[in-house]
Structures are given as structure tokens and as C-alpha cells.
Amino acid sequence: MGKYFKIGVLLFFLSIAYFGFTNYPKLELISGFSSKNVASAHFIDKRSKKDIEKNDNDFDVISWASSQINEAEQSATATVLGLKKRKAIYREGLGATLINDNFDVTKPYEIPKRTKSNNSLPFPYGDLEPKDTFFSNVDYTKLNQAVANAFDAEGYNDKKTRSILVIYKDKIIAEKYVEGFTKHSLILGWSMTKSVTGTLFGILQKQGRFDIYKPAPIVEWQSDNRKNITTNDLLHMNSGLEWEEQYDKICDATKMLFEAEDMSWSQLIKPAIFKPNTHWNYSSGTTNLLSGILRKQFKTHQEYLDFWYSALIDKIGMHSMIVETDMVGNYVGSSYAWATTRDWSKLGLLYLHKGNWNGEQLFDPSWAKYVSTPTNTSEGRYGAQFWLNAGGKYPSAPKNMYYCSGFQGQKIFILPSQDMIIVRMGLTDDHQFDFDGLLKGIVGSVKKN
Structure with a gap:
């Protein structure tokens, strides 16, 4: 008995030592x-x-x-x-x-100036509640069932959906929230923020202030083979730069998000291991590098802070949205935007209308086609800071659907052929949640006129 007890104690301490060795970092x-x-x-x-x-x-x-x-x-x-x-x-x-310990919490800092539209229009172009609208071609029983199926039944906690919003022809036809969340709740979009960041380049391009096809304006790259990387390559995640993004381990992405003072620097210092436009590699570091490039387009930091809101976020009434910054004041364009479900939907609506927001053209209509065209070597999965269904990831949805996507299953689906936006916010991704079933049920509830 004593012998086995000693062996058990030894194994226990060995397991503790192994656990500490493998997990302490x-x-x-x-x-x-x-x-x-x-x-x-x-x-x-x-x-x-x-x-x-x-x-x-x-x-x-x-x-x-x-x-x-x-x-x-x-x-x-x-x-x-x-x-x-x-x-x-x-x-x-x-x-x-x-x-970190080096951060000076007493140092003065600038904050973005916000403007709020003051009109008497209903959602999505104003702050009033949407008008009740009945569409004869919508099977509301089927639609509501599809939405209800996205939420956990009483006693279960595996789907973990927090909200579903369905917009058809600019009208809300379905909206549901889990207990504890409402239309006023701000929810983190995680990597849906990438689509916000990418959109700003479309706006700058329309304003004639930026050319995405020129080499990226990064001084540190001008003396090596990275000088040929264009902003277009960065937007498409096709730069050839080294990067590892795997959240179950210590990698480039986790070190950037949870250690870096300047997140735009994390990708900038990486070497090129492939020629541009030959190797697609998803990288949050690339999007934060794009945020850093945006910062350099303005004379002052205040102008950079204001631009995100004045040119896009507040312009389309996403007044609940807040984009968080890193320690040096860069917007964390890869991951850290919060907004209500309704305000997230407005980004999708802007693309559904090809950059036109209630009569004002924010980016050229061709930009919507640009972001939804497959990136070379992505097998139809990715465009320019947007994910695509061109490769058939969701077989029950049309191939021309494209979408914003974030960690734990944040989604804004843009369905041009159906004139529809579907937003799902929650805590489970494709391996736990049936997105194809959700899309099938919602799309199938609306007959084409």
C-alpha cells in the first residue's frame, strides 16, 4: 500500500510540474x-x-x-x-x-470628436424605431422559427447566440435577443472590426487621398524585398509576410494583442517569406499595420482619431460604436470595435447599397465588388478584409454572399441577390453553431418577387 501511495504522490507532483512547465508562459x-x-x-x-x-x-x-x-x-x-x-x-x-508597467496613466491623451445625426427618420437612417412593414412574400412563421432555432432552448447552453437581426429591403423583419441583452447592448465584434478598417481605405480612395495599388508607404521596407508589397496586397492578406495566427498557443497574434504597446509594429517587422500575391495568410497583424498606415495619412493624431468616426462610423449612424486603442493610440483595427446589433447591421447595409448611405456616396460602387472578389490563393474564402461564400463554405447560401466575421461567431452576412442583411452575435463559431442552417431557414423564408 505504501509503495503505491508513493508512486501516486510522485505522479501527482510530476503532473503538476508538467502542467507548470507547459502552461506558465x-x-x-x-x-x-x-x-x-x-x-x-x-x-x-x-x-x-x-x-x-x-x-x-x-x-x-x-x-x-x-x-x-x-x-x-x-x-x-x-x-x-x-x-x-x-x-x-x-x-x-x-x-x-x-x-504594462511602463504605461504612464497620468499622461494626457486625445479622444475622438463625435457627431450625432439629428433627424426624424426611422432606422436605419435615423434614430426612430422602424415602421412596421409587412411583406407578402415573407413566410413569417418560417422566418421566426429559423431565428428561434438559433437560440438555446431552456436548460441548454450550447448555441450561445446573443442576438439575431434580419433586414430585408432596409426593413427589420426579425429581431431577437437572449435574456440579458437588448437592442441597446454593445457587443464586441472581434475581427468584424477588420471590415471597418478596410472600408476606410475605400473612403480615402474615393476622396482621391490614397492609392491602394501603390507600394505600401512604409519607410522601413524600402531597402529590402518588402518594398514591392502594395496596400492592395495587405488588404487581401496576400502580402507574403511571415505571421502565425493560432489562438490556442503563444503566437504572433496573441503576443500582439496581449503584450504589444504598438500593435501596428507587430506585422511591420516581419520578413517576407513569399512573393506578394502568391500566398494567402490570415493576419490580424496585417490589419493593425493598415491602421498604422491610416494614422500616417493625417498631420495630427487628432485627425486620425476623428476620421474613423466622421468619415464612416458616425456618418452612417453607428453612434453606439467605439473602437478601442492600443497603448500608443492606434485603433486596434483587427479586433476591438463594440456596437449594438442594429449598428453593426449598418455596415452591412452600406455595402448592400454599394457605398451609398441615404443618398451620399461614401465609397465608389466598385469598392463593394473589390472587397467581395476572391483573393488569389484563398480558394474563394476571402476578399479584401471580408470573408466570401464564393468557395461554397455555406452551401445553402448564394455564392455571391460575403460577410464580416469575428471570433466566437460574430457575423454580418451581406446577401446582394436577396437584398438582405443577417446579423448574428454570440459566443460560438462554426464548429458549434449551424450557420448554414440559419442561413437556409432565413433565406428560404423569403420568396423572390
Whole structure:
């Protein structure tokens, strides 16, 4: 008995040692994710720490972290078993930022100037409630069933959908929220933010202020083979630059989001390992590099901060949206935009109408075709900061559908042939949630006129 007990104790301590050896390097990333997510969800969407930890930070190794909120200094901290303490601070107008020990919290900072349209129009072009509209070609029973099926039945928690919004011919025909969320709830879009960032280049191009087909304006690349990389290559994730994006391990993407002071620098310093336009590779670092390129188009930091809102976000009435910044003031264009479900839908509507927002042309109609045309070597999966169905990922949806997509299943589906936008926000992606079934049910409920 004593012999087996000793062996058991030895195996126990060996397992503890192995666990520590393999996971200790990840602890800083875990506590970083937790503190950042708690700070953002609490101070932006006013949710409680208990709710955030139970519903947002309860997956994989992130659940190991314990968080605390400091209301007075508007911050959140997190540790893993008391180790690797990380802190995120909230600043009005800039959202929550994960900081390090070198960050000066007393340093003055600029915030974006916001403008709010003041009109008496209903959604989507104004702030009034949408008018009730009945379409004779819509099977509302089938539609509502498809939407209801996207949510968990009582006693279950596997689909984890938070909201569904369906817009047909500019009218809301279905809208549903899980308990605890409403049309006023701000939800993190994660990588749907990439589509916001990409759109700004379309706006600059229409204004004659930027040419995406010229070599990217990056001084550090001019003395090596990266000098031939164009902004067009970057928008298509086809630059040939080295990058690893895999969130279950320490990689380029996780180090950027949870350690870097200047996230635009993370991709900039990487070498080219392929020729441009020969190797598609999804990279959040590339989008944050694009955010850095945008910053250099303006004389002042204030102009850069304002442009995102004045040229796009507030221009189309996405007044709830806030895009968060890194430690040096760059918008984290890869990942950190928050907005209500209705406001997220407006980005889709802008593309459905090929850049025309209630009579004003924000980008050329050709830009919508540009972002929805498959990138070379992506096998029909990707365009320019938008995902595509050209390769048939969702067989029940039309091939010309394209969409914004974010971590844990944030989606804005743009269906030009159906004159339809479908938004789904939640906490589960394709491996857990049946997006094809959702699309099949909604699209199948509307007969073409």
C-alpha cells in the first residue's frame, strides 16, 4: 500500500510540474485576455464582473483567471492563481486598453470628436424605431422559427447566440435577443472590426487621398524585398509576410494583442517569406499595420482619431460604436470595435447599397465588388478584409454572399441577390453553431418577387 501511495504522490507532483512547465508562459496572456475583456464589457456595456466571468471568460484556459474591478480608477486586473497580474484601464472615447508597467496613466491623451445625426427618420437612417412593414412574400412563421432555432432552448447552453437581426429591403423583419441583452447592448465584434478598417481605405480612395495599388508607404521596407508589397496586397492578406495566427498557443497574434504597446509594429517587422500575391495568410497583424498606415495619412493624431468616426462610423449612424486603442493610440483595427446589433447591421447595409448611405456616396460602387472578389490563393474564402461564400463554405447560401466575421461567431452576412442583411452575435463559431442552417431557414423564408 505504501509503495503505491508513493508512486501516486510522485505522479501527482510530476503532473503538476508538467502542467507548470507547459502552461506558465501562457499565464500572462490568460490574465491579459481576462482583464481586458472584463474592463471592456463592464465599462462599455455596463455588465457585471460576475456575468462577464460566467459567460465571456468561462472557456478553455481563460476560466483560470480571477478578476477585480476598480470603479474609482476605471480599471480591471486579473491573475491566474495569483500569478502574472495584468491590468486594463478604461478611458472615455478610447475604450479599454491593456497596459504594462511602463504605461504612464497620468499622461494626457486625445479622444475622438463625435457627431450625432439629428433627424426624424426611422432606422436605419435615423434614430426612430422602424415602421412596421409587412411583406407578402415573407413566410413569417418560417422566418421566426429559423431565428428561434438559433437560440438555446431552456436548460441548454450550447448555441450561445446573443442576438439575431434580419433586414430585408432596409426593413427589420426579425429581431431577437437572449435574456440579458437588448437592442441597446454593445457587443464586441472581434475581427468584424477588420471590415471597418478596410472600408476606410475605400473612403480615402474615393476622396482621391490614397492609392491602394501603390507600394505600401512604409519607410522601413524600402531597402529590402518588402518594398514591392502594395496596400492592395495587405488588404487581401496576400502580402507574403511571415505571421502565425493560432489562438490556442503563444503566437504572433496573441503576443500582439496581449503584450504589444504598438500593435501596428507587430506585422511591420516581419520578413517576407513569399512573393506578394502568391500566398494567402490570415493576419490580424496585417490589419493593425493598415491602421498604422491610416494614422500616417493625417498631420495630427487628432485627425486620425476623428476620421474613423466622421468619415464612416458616425456618418452612417453607428453612434453606439467605439473602437478601442492600443497603448500608443492606434485603433486596434483587427479586433476591438463594440456596437449594438442594429449598428453593426449598418455596415452591412452600406455595402448592400454599394457605398451609398441615404443618398451620399461614401465609397465608389466598385469598392463593394473589390472587397467581395476572391483573393488569389484563398480558394474563394476571402476578399479584401471580408470573408466570401464564393468557395461554397455555406452551401445553402448564394455564392455571391460575403460577410464580416469575428471570433466566437460574430457575423454580418451581406446577401446582394436577396437584398438582405443577417446579423448574428454570440459566443460560438462554426464548429458549434449551424450557420448554414440559419442561413437556409432565413433565406428560404423569403420568396423572390
